[in-house]
Amino acid sequence: MSTVGRRSLSSPRELTRVGDRVSFLYLERCTVHRDDNAITATDADGVTHIPSATIGTLLLGPGTSVTHQAMALLGESGAGVAWVGEHGVRYYAGGRGLTRSSGLLEAQAAAWANRRSRVEVARAMYRMRFPGEDTTGRSRDDLLRMEGRRVKECYRREAARTGVPWVRREFHRDDFSAGDAPNQGVTAAAQCMYGVAHAVVAALGCSPGLGFVHSGHERSFVLDIADLYKTEIGIPAAFDAAAAGEDDVATRTRRALRDRINATGLLDRCARDIKSLFSYTSPATGAGEDDGDRVGLLTDSGRLIASGRNHGDEPIW
Structure with a gap:
């Protein structure tokens, strides 16, 4: 044994x-x-x-x-x-990623390394968050202003739906209890969504640090992905929890969020969305699910050749 x-x-x-x-x-x-x-x-x-x-x-x-x-x-x-x-x-x-392939990571890095494609991915992220918006030719500054307006609208809409008073978003880094009930719920929901997004990003083999909206942080891409579902799943769960009372809002938020994530099949959707952002299709299966455990050597022509052997006596092209 x-x-x-x-x-x-x-x-x-x-x-x-x-x-x-x-x-x-x-x-x-x-x-x-x-x-x-x-x-x-x-x-x-x-x-x-x-x-x-x-x-x-x-x-x-x-x-x-x-x-x-x-x-x-x-x-x-x-x-x-x-x-x-x-x-x-x-x-x-x-944690270790579920994939052994670097294909999706390379697609992410290629999109990130080019300024034009990096903006295009940011625009695609915005369209995922707010379907129907025209982001053609929009700059990063435009996208940030548009996002700010839409998120504020979401706060007002959820406050009206649940009857929970809302003033403004406040985050007290060192004192969670300093915020009111809806702010505590939004903070708790955000932290859980970061954890879920990080798990999917790691499982797919992507880099948590190569973000397209966020930048300069080791989890920039995680924050990007978590934000895709903030107004649809995170904020509504927080307001539902706050509407049930001011005590133990964080626990109720986690439970409400877990139920919403399971009901919407968010993990599967999140994985598909990440692959869609980079137009990624696995060469092994044609579906973006490369479960191989193979290491190759890259030639000047971009061709992968077998590793684990000596190529000194054969032509490489």
Whole structure:
């Protein structure tokens, strides 16, 4: 019987597609360990087994500890892991992507490296957020102003729908409780959406730092992707939670958000949207799902040749 340390890595084909996973799982005041291919959460009520390959992002709240074996399994499964502080407003992530191909990453980098295509992707992101808008010829400044107006409209619309008073957006980095109920909900929803988006970005093998709207941060692209669904999913969930009362808004927001993510199939949609932004199609399957584990060598002509062999005695072109 092999030990955990000798167990071979699962291939991408053996792992659950990111679009079919639970969006996120929040744990607090427990010990996270490993039992075969499941992680376990042990608390005062006993032991709960959770299949690791079904998790998109694991949120570890206050009072949690996690073993090395559990982290090894989560990393192998391509799950994002976030240690979150009180109310879930701090984020530290890790995990290995579900893909072994760099194809989508290379497509992202190519689009990012060209100023014209970078703006085109930003325009495409805006059209995803607000269908029907004409972004032809719009500059970055235009897009930012347009976005600001639409987000403000969303706040006013959700306040009218839920009856929750709304003044303005306020984010208190060091004091979550300083905000009113809807602001607490919006902050909690944003942090959860960042975790979900990071899990999908990592699972697909993209770079979290190469953003098209956001820039200069290690998670710029994560913020870009999370914002695609802010007005449709994040903000409505926050206002629904705030409408239920001013106490424990963060917990209700997470639950409302989880339900909305599952009901809308957001993980699968998020993966498709990212591939669509870069017009990416996997050469292996024709569907953007390259589950190969192959390394090639790039020639001057752009052709990939086999690695792991000596090419000194044969022509390369």
